[in-house]
Amino acid sequence: DAGVIQSPRHEVTEMGQEVTLRCKPISGHNSLFWYRQTMMRGLELLIYFNNNVPIDDSGMPEDRFSAKMPNASFSTLKIQPSEPRDSAVYFCASSSDEIDYEQYFGPGTRLTVT
């Protein structure tokens, strides 16, 4: 298996622009997680999907952030409009409730908003 795939790996954009981050979970996994990592706040859970349904989005910072999971093999995290304080590394992870709850992480997308 290729593991969790994220794209792009790096994104540099200007304040006010729309940013879309993409994630392909491991085939057969039924849970998907989006995290944000910064020096100041560490790893924060943004949103959690189970069987393509958002279960917990309490970590989404504000309305500028939205996430979708249209099918079991694809998810997006969108920021519109982006701000410099959104600069961070965004990780996607997936897991299977039917196996062992272990979360497998993607390599992350490093977002820089200037």
Add this chain to the structure above:
Amino acid sequence: AQSVTQPDIHITVSEGASLELRCNYSYGATPYLFWYVQSPGQGLQLLLKYFSGDTLVQGIKGFEAEFKRSQSSFNLRKPSVHWSDAAEYFCAAMNSGYSTLTFGKGTMLLVSP
């Protein structure tokens, strides 16, 4: 509120020396416990996990961790550190029956020659 605490932000260990990274949790019931490692520019990789049973768990790369209920701790250990172990280590916890993890702030391990 549920929380995971890693009291050491940075630790420096000489190559070949032993290592112990501390982790404490605050949960209503004993959670599932995990240790992850993150190398620079990489995602997180699971080292080991504890759900129940034997309180000493073995993981990959020669790591082990011991669950101590009385101390609400799940410390990570390695008897002899290698330069390639330099990375950031995260302790995490999950309520049994749920899927979301709570992470500690991480401990950066530096290995000196």
